[in-house]
Amino acid sequence: DQQVKQNSPSLSVQEGRISILxxxxxxxxxxxFLWYKKYPAEGPTFLISISSIKDKNEDGRFTVFLNKSAKHLSLHIVPSQPGDSAVYFCAASAxxxxxxxIFGKGTKLSVKP
Amino acid sequence: GAGVSQTPSNKVTEKGKYVELRCDPISGHTALYWYRQSLGQGPEFLIYFQGTGAADDSGLPNDRFFAVRPEGSVSTLKIQRTERGDSAVYLCASSLTLSNEQFFGPGTRLTVL
Incomplete structure (x- = not known):
């Protein structure tokens, strides 16, 4: 039984536009809650995190939003760049x-030039 | 600086054999974690060490899996009587102290034939 779910296996976005995972x-x-980014043949790399006492955390082009009542979080990347193409994992901890x-299955983001 | 290193990068073995996977954490990091990532899945927690002791081994799937960290630095994950279902990428991570923001190595890809 998956405790952390990423329902979109893949996402394709145009360079310069917003990516929402x-x-x-x-x-x-x-x-x-955390987001990790993974390139092929490398281990995951920590990207950004948020504590449950907050509903938003921003770091440069990356913003994470947390909606505790809906048990939902999202990662926004603005503007998206081709180098952002990777698999993004959502993770949670008690x-x-x-x-x-506890990791989700990941979403593969492709940013097209 | 040197990141987390894992050896070997690839290991092919036969069903029923014993394997050892090694992890060298970032120097000075007291916490060390092992995860397993099967195809199409996110990393799955196995065990973590705080210093030399296993602080949480709740993710080890059964008693064929064992991990040690005798001097509080290098760790070895040991799998006895390997099964085909053990085939996965085994990831090691470390952090300065116990943390959710972990630095991952590139992983060891284990294939059990």
Whole structure:
């Protein structure tokens, strides 16, 4: 039973436009959420995170939004660049098991020039 | 600077054999994590160490899997009597202290024939 769900396996966006990647979770004990980015043959790289006490966190072109009532978060990339093409994983953690990350299946983003 | 390194990068073995996978964390990182990523899935937590001790081994699938970190630095994941279902990429990550923001290595691709 998937606790973290990324329902879109892939997303294609034009360079310069906004990319929106979505993630849903089921476990109400989750209190910290992260996005990791993965290129082929490399390990995941931490991108951005958000605590459950916030509803938005921004870092340059990347913004994560959290809607706790809907158990939904999203990652916005503006403007999208070809170098952003990668697999993006949503991950969550509960305070009682910090360090134990629960990952979604990932969304493959393709940014076309 | 040197990131997390994992050896070997690829390992092919036969069903029933024993394998060891090695992880060298970033120097000075006290926390070390192991994940397994099967095809089409996100990373799945196996175990993490705080120093030399396994602080959370709740993700180890069964007693064929064992991990050690005897000196609080390098860790070895050991799999006994390998099965075809063990085929996956095994990822190691580390962090300065216990953290959800983890630095991942490139992984070891294990194939059990």
């Amino acid at each position: 979505n993630c849903d979770y089921t476990n109400s004990m989750f209190d910290y 305070y009682t098991s910090q360090g134990n990350l």
